[in-house]
Structure formats: C-alpha cells, structure tokens
Amino acid sequence: MNISEDTKLLYYFKKWVNITEPEEQIILSSFEETSIKKKKDLLVPEDTCKYIYFIVKGCLRSYFVDNKGVEHIYQIRMDNNWISDLESFFSQRPSKYYIEALEDSQLLRISFEKLEQLYIEVPGLERYFRILFQKAYVNALQRLNDTMWESAVDRYEIMLKEQPDMFQRVPLVYIASYLGITPESLSRIRKKK
Amino acid sequence: MNISEDTKLLYYFKKWVNITEPEEQIILSSFEETSIKKKKDLLVPEDTCKYIYFIVKGCLRSYFVDNKGVEHIYQIRMDNNWISDLESFFSQRPSKYYIEALEDSQLLRISFEKLEQLYIEVPGLERYFRILFQKAYVNALQRLNDTMWESAVDRYEIMLKEQPDMFQRVPLVYIASYLGITPESLSRIRKKK
DNA sequence: TTCATTTCTTAACATAGGTCAAGTGTGTGA
DNA sequence: TCACACACTTGACCTATGTTAAGAAATGAA
Helix, strand or coil: CCHHHHHHHHHHHHCCCCCCHHHHHHHHHHCEEEEECCCCEEECCCCECCEEEEEEECEEEEEEECCCCCEEEEEEEECCCEECCHHHHHHCCECCCEEEECCCEEEEEEEHHHHHHHHHHCHHHHHHHHHHHHHHHHHHHHHHHHHHHCCHHHHHHHHHHHCHHHHHHCCHHHHHHHHCCCHHHHHHHHHHC | CCHHHHHHHHHHHHCCCCCCHHHHHHHHHHCEEEEECCCCEEECCCCECCEEEEEEECEEEEEEECCCCCEEEEEEEECCCEECCHHHHHHCCECCCEEEECCCEEEEEEEHHHHHHHHHHCHHHHHHHHHHHHHHHHHHHHHHHHHHHCCHHHHHHHHHHHCHHHHHHCCHHHHHHHHCCCHHHHHHHHHHC
C-alpha cells in the first residue's frame, strides 16, 4: 500500500476515533488494494458482496434492474467514500444489485471476516462504523424526505448545490436515475434555467 | 424500572451482543422510565433532541411541517422500536421535527451524555448501535427505492404486507403521509381492492 | 479524420396522483 | 345524549412527470 492511500484511509478513521500506532498497522494489513476499469462490475446480482470498498480515487454507481429491464441507480459514490451492498455484505447472502465503475477507480477493500476480526482487534473501528452508519442513516432519511416531498426541480437544485462535482464527472442519464426521474425530465429542467 | 420493561430492553440488546451481569445493572441505571399521553409532543422544532427513546409500548410519529403548513410524516414507530431525531441528537443542535404520541406510550429514554458514557462502560453497546444503525440504513435505502420506483399502489401493498399492525393502530391520514401520498389517493387505492 | 456509439435534447401525447370542494359516518367529551 | 371535531370517501378537474419517437451533439475507437 503506498503512502498516499494508507494515510488517506487512516485520516478518515482518525477524524472520528483515536487509533494507536500498532492499531494502524493492524488496520493497514487488513485492507487490500484493488482497482477496477471503467464499465466493469465490482458486484453483480446473485453474487454475495464479499467486501466493503473505500474509494481512494474514482467513481462508482450501484443500481438494480427492475422486471421491465430498466436500471434504477440508488447510489453514486466518488473519492473518499465507502461503497458496498451492505444488505448482502452483512447477511452474506446474494445481492440484488450491480456495482459498476463509472471511471477507472482505485479501491481499498476489506472482507466480511477481516472486518469482524478488526472490530475485535481495534474496538475504535466499531465506533467509527457506528458513527458512519448513523450519518448514512440520517442522510438516507433526508434523501427520502426530499424524494417524497420536493419536486424534481427542487431535488435537482439541492443536488446541484450539495454535489456539484458529480455534474462534472457523471453522465446526466445516471444523475437523472439517481434523482428518481427520466433523462428527458432532467433535460427539460435544465433547459428552463 | 419494573421487570417486564427492563427484561424487554435487555432482551433486544442481547439479541445482538453479549452483556454481562454487572453490565446489565449499568445499562438499566442509565435509562429512565417515562410516559407520554396521546397527542402530546416528545419533541418540537427548535428544541434539541436530548434523548433516544425505546418504545416499551405505544405508538409515535415523527414529522415536519413544510413552508405551506403541510405535515409530512417520515416515521411511525411502535412497540420495541427506537425513536428519536438522530440528526439533532447526535449533533446536539435544534431539531426540525416533531415527535408526537399517537397512543398513550411507555418509553425508556437515555440522554446524549449517558449514552456516550455507556459506550465507554459497556463497549458491547457500541456494537449494538453499530448493528442497529446499519440495519436502519439498509431499511431506509430500501424505502427510498420503493418511494422512487414503485407506484403508490405497490407501496401500499408492501406496507400492508410488512406492517399490517400499523393499519390496526394508526389513522389512514398518517399512513398516507408516511407512504408519500394524500389521504384522498390512499382512499382511492383502498377502494379498488 | 471518420464513423459508430453514447449522451443529450425536443416535441406530442398519456397518466398517476394531486388539489379542491363537498359530502358521510362515528367516537368522545361536555 | 348531543354536538362537534375527526376520519374517511367521492367526484371533477389539474399538473408534473412519464412515454414514445426522433434527431442533434459529443465522444472515442479505428
């Protein structure tokens, strides 16, 4: 693992919990470096999600395909975020989702078994992930409220304000799906500005 | 704290983590019993949410009021579930939400400070809440997907199947709002059956 | 540099669900 | 036990967004 990658990961852990020197080594040895090319899948339906991934650099989406064959994106994640199918990962049962790279991406991954072991060896990480999921849950509820009660126009503007970088790196088709609308609608919304 | 209440709370902790005898005592002494009458508020906007509540028995909703004065319910919780405004609780900043009792309810509450202390005294609880938030997050994403991609009819049917008890105890106006539709639409959906 | 593919836009039309307004029951507090 | 608020329904009409279909613009591989 090179310097920039491990300092990045540890930096994000240390933002929320104290990690000792020896713990740092245990953590670093539990993660594996991996990379994935644009348009390749990290996970496909029916496979069990074996890892949680920290995105060192890159961009990925997770989506499912409904019974009419339409793709529905529920997450787009970029640098310094985590991506996985937690439902499959924690139950260790087959996933319903795809995770696909939208850019060539560098990742750090940890397996289910290693993470369980790490929680025991470095109790601070249990705290880190408690806080991470807590925040993720609060964000998901906020996004749920927006989806239920804000118009497509307002959701677009919220996203434009809160994640402007996505509009630089992600095709609008995907952003439309993430917003819960069609590409045609997004196009109309953008035209009105 | 009476026997049925404390066994209930500990039962739910023990479902996911090991708790020793002395730890049980620490936990029980950190929670306070409280109760609330139907239609009373546990939390109102601008107040900081001081507690997380475990619902021993009862039913509560949390909602916000938009700038047109319309109420939007984002959670309805009944027996053996937790309720709070986590955003306000964890940041200890003013809330945007109401939490209101839909039935006379018995609760166990723990304050922010006590919980932080408890995480240190009983590390297993850090694990318990990590797992709790993890599951809550996965559920919130599932609900988000349903809201974005399923029709109102399908969402109604999913809810009818997964939370049939709510239909026995909660007025349809509130269920409609929770589903993200108007009471009129819910009425029409039910008529078609 | 060119062709093919992907991405984005536009327009005409369709529809789910919202809005407004007017009911009918029904439970509960005076 | 009366009345009044609350819960729910119904109908007419409206609007945001979806659907279908076509083509323009941008991107990238040969």
